[in-house]
Amino acid sequence: MIHDPRGLLRNMFDAAIAAALPVKSMAAHLPEPPKGRTLVVGCGKAAASMAKAVEDHWKGDIAGLVVTRYGHNVPTQRIEVVEAAHPVPDAAGRDAAQRILKMVQGLSADDLVIFLVSGGGSALLALPATGLTLEDKQAVNKALLRSGANITEMNCVRKHLSAIKGGRLAAACAPARLVTLAISDIPGDDPAVIASGPTVADSTTFADALGILEKYRITEPAAVLNHLRAAREETPKPGDSRLARTELRMIATPQMSLEAAAAVARSAGLTPLILGDALEGESREVAMVHAGIARQVRRHGQPAASPCVLLSGGETTVTVRGKGRGGRNAEFLLALAVALNGEAGIHALAGDTDGVDGTEDNAGALLGPDSLSRAASRGLDARRMLADNDGYSFFAGLGDLVITGPTLTNVNDFRAILVDKA
Numbered sequence: 001m002i003h004d005p006r007g008l009l010r011n012m013f014d015a016a017i018a019a020a021l022p023v024k025s026m027a028a029h030l031p032e033p034p035k036g037r038t039l040v041v042g043c044g045k046a047a048a049s050m051a052k053a054v055e056d057h058w059k060g061d062i063a064g065l066v067v068t069r070y071g072h073n074v075p076t077q078r079i080e081v082v083e084a085a086h087p088v089p090d091a092a093g094r095d096a097a098q099r100i101l102k103m104v105q106g107l108s109a110d111d112l113v114i115f116l117v118s119g120g121g122s123a124l125l126a127l128p129a130t131g132l133t134l135e136d137k138q139a140v141n142k143a144l145l146r147s148g149a150n151i152t153e154m155n156c157v158r159k160h161l162s163a164i165k166g167g168r169l170a171a172a173c174a175p176a177r178l179v180t181l182a183i184s185d186i187p188g189d190d191p192a193v194i195a196s197g198p199t200v201a202d203s204t205t206f207a208d209a210l211g212i213l214e215k216y217r218i219t220e221p222a223a224v225l226n227h228l229r230a231a232r233e234e235t236p237k238p239g240d241s242r243l244a245r246t247e248l249r250m251i252a253t254p255q256m257s258l259e260a261a262a263a264v265a266r267s268a269g270l271t272p273l274i275l276g277d278a279l280e281g282e283s284r285e286v287a288m289v290h291a292g293i294a295r296q297v298r299r300h301g302q303p304a305a306s307p308c309v310l311l312s313g314g315e316t317t318v319t320v321r322g323k324g325r326g327g328r329n330a331e332f333l334l335a336l337a338v339a340l341n342g343e344a345g346i347h348a349l350a351g352d353t354d355g356v357d358g359t360e361d362n363a364g365a366l367l368g369p370d371s372l373s374r375a376a377s378r379g380l381d382a383r384r385m386l387a388d389n390d391g392y393s394f395f396a397g398l399g400d401l402v403i404t405g406p407t408l409t410n411v412n413d414f415r416a417i418l419v420d421k422a
Contacts, residue, residue: 002307002420006366008268009349012261012309012416013364013402017353019260020183020252020409022046026053029249031179033060034112039176040064040079041100041169042116043125043195045072045086045354046183049408050116051079065103066116067096067124069356072406087359088141089126094134097127097164104169107176109245115169115178119185119354119410121195122155127164129227136221137161140213147216148319150280151186155196159235160209160228162196166235169198171242178245183252185354185412187278187314191248199246201238206231254278254313254411257353261311261416270418271308279314283328284335284386286316290417291339294346297419306345310417324390327358329413333367334391336417338382342372345420351402354410357392363404364414365395374398 002008018024040054040062047066052074055062064079069086084093104113128137140161144154159166170178178199186193192200210228219225236243254277262272275293279286293310296302316328326334329350340346351357351364372382378397385394395401 002418005347005418005420006368009347009366009416009418010402012264013349013351013414015260015264016257016414017407017409019257020353020411022050022053022183022251022409025251026050026181027057029181029251030054030057031112031114034110034177036108036110038062038112038114039103040066040114040116041103042066043121044118044183045069045120045410046118046408047116047121048072048074048076048081050118050181051076051081054114054116055079065096065100067093069120069124072408074408084124086120086123087145088138089123089134091134093124093126094128097125101127101164101169101172104173107173109175111176113173113176113178115180115199117180117195117198118183119194119412122158122165125164125195125198127162129161129163132161132223132227136223139221140218140224143218146320147218148282148317149212149216150317151315152193153212155193156204157209157212158196159202159204160206161224165196165198166202167197167200167240167243168235170200170246171236171240174242175245178247180246180248182248182250183409183411184250184254185410187280189250189253200248201240201243202235203238205234252409252411257411257414258311258313265309269307271304273304273308273310275310275312277313279312281316283316283318283331287332287335288339290415291336294340294417294419295343298343298345298422306419306421308419310419312415313412315412318389320389322388322390324385324388325360325393326389326391327352327360329357329364330391330395331389332415333365334382334386334394337367337371338386342369344369345422346417348417349402350413350415353407353412353414355404355407360392361403362392362401364402366400366402371398371400
C-alpha cells in the first residue's frame with residue numbers, strides 16, 4: 001500500500017512545474033549577441049519569469065517589453081513588464097501590444113529581436129485589426145470560452161482578428177533577426193498555435209476562422225463577422241520572405257514535465273504510464289476514458305500492474321451549461337469521481353501548471369476513493385454539481401483544492417491517477 005498517495009501526487013505535480021521553469025532552461029537556448037541592438041519582447045503567463053531569466057544570462061546591452069497576466073510579475077531591471085487581463089483581454093494588453101509592435105519597426109539586419117512566448121499570450125497580446133475594437137475581441141473571447149471550442153480553433157479566430165498575431169509581429173521585425181523562445185502549452189506543441197503564433201507563419205485563413213464561429217453558432221458582434229467575410233489582409237503564410245530570418249527554440253514542453261513526474265513515480269516504486277502529452281476533448285469525456293483505464297489496471301493489471309500512475313497532459317475543454325464555478329481540471333476530477341463511484345485504491349490530481357484553473361484561485365484539486373462519501377456527508381451532490389459545472393465548489397467543500405499561486409510557467413494541464421494494489 002502507498003503510504004501517502006496525496007503527498008506523492010503533489011510531489012509529481014510540483015516536479016512537473018519545476019521542470020518547466022525558465023530559470024532552468026533559458027541559458028542553453030539564448031542566441032549569440034548581434035552586431036546591433038538586442039530587443040526583447042514577449043507575452044504569456046511566463047513572460048516575466050522568462051524575461052528575468054534572459055536578463056540573468058545575457059551578456060551585453062538589452063532592452064524591451066513583455067506583457068503577462070495580473071499577479072504573474074517578477075522584478076526585472078532592463079526589460080519592462082506590463083500586467084494585463086486573461087483570459088478576456090483588456091486595455092492594458094491592447095496598449096502593450098501596440099507598444100511592442102511599434103518597438104520592432106525600423107530595425108536593421110544587424111539587430112536581434114528575442115521574442116518570449118508562453119501560454120496565455122493570445123489574450124494578453126490583444127491588438128485588434130483595423131476596423132475592430134477591444135470590445136469586439138472581448139465579446140468573441142467570452143463566446144469562444146463558453147462554446148467548447150479547443151485552443152487551436154480559438155487561436156485561429158484570434159489570429160484573424162488581430163494586427164499582431166499569426167506572424168504579423170515577425171513581419172514587422174524584418175529585416176532584423178528574430179529568435180522565438182517558447183514554452184508550449186499547446187497539445188502537439190504547434191508553434192503557430194502558442195499565443196496565436198505572433199512570430200510564426202500561419203497556414204489558416206479568414207474562411208477557416210469564419211467556419212469556426214459558424215460551427216459554434218457565434219453570431220455576434222456583427223463587426224467581427226463582417227471583418228472575417230471581407231478577408232482584406234491575410235496573415236503571413238509559409239514562405240513569406242519577411243519571415244526568412246526567423247528561428248524558433250522550444251525551451252519547455254508538456255512532455256518534459258510529464259517525464260519529470262514519471263521520475264518521481266519511479267523513485268517511489270510506482271510504474272509510470274504516460275498516456276499522452278496532447279489529450280483534448282470535453283473534460284468529462286476525457287475523465288470517462290481515464291476512469292476506464294484506471295479500472296482496467298486495478299482489476300486486471302493491464303496495461304500495467306499496480307501500483308502505477310497514469311500521467312497525461314494536454315488541454316481539455318468545458319462546454320458551459322451551468323452556473324457553477326470551476327475550470328477544466330476541477331470539471332475533469334468531478335467527472336472522474338462520478339465515473340469511478342468510490343472505486344477503492346484510486347487517487348488523482350489534476351491541475352493547470354500555471355497555477356490557475358480557468359479563472360479561479362486554485363491550480364486544481366485532489367480526489368480520493370472516499371471523496372464521494374465525504375461529499376455526501378456534507379450535503380454535496382456530485383452529479384448535480386457536475387451538471388452545473390460546479391467542480392470548484394465541490395472540492396472547496398471537501399478542502400481538497402490544490403492552491404499554488406502563480407507558478408510563472410505554463411505547460412498546460414497535468415493529470416495523475418495513482419492506482420494502488422488491489
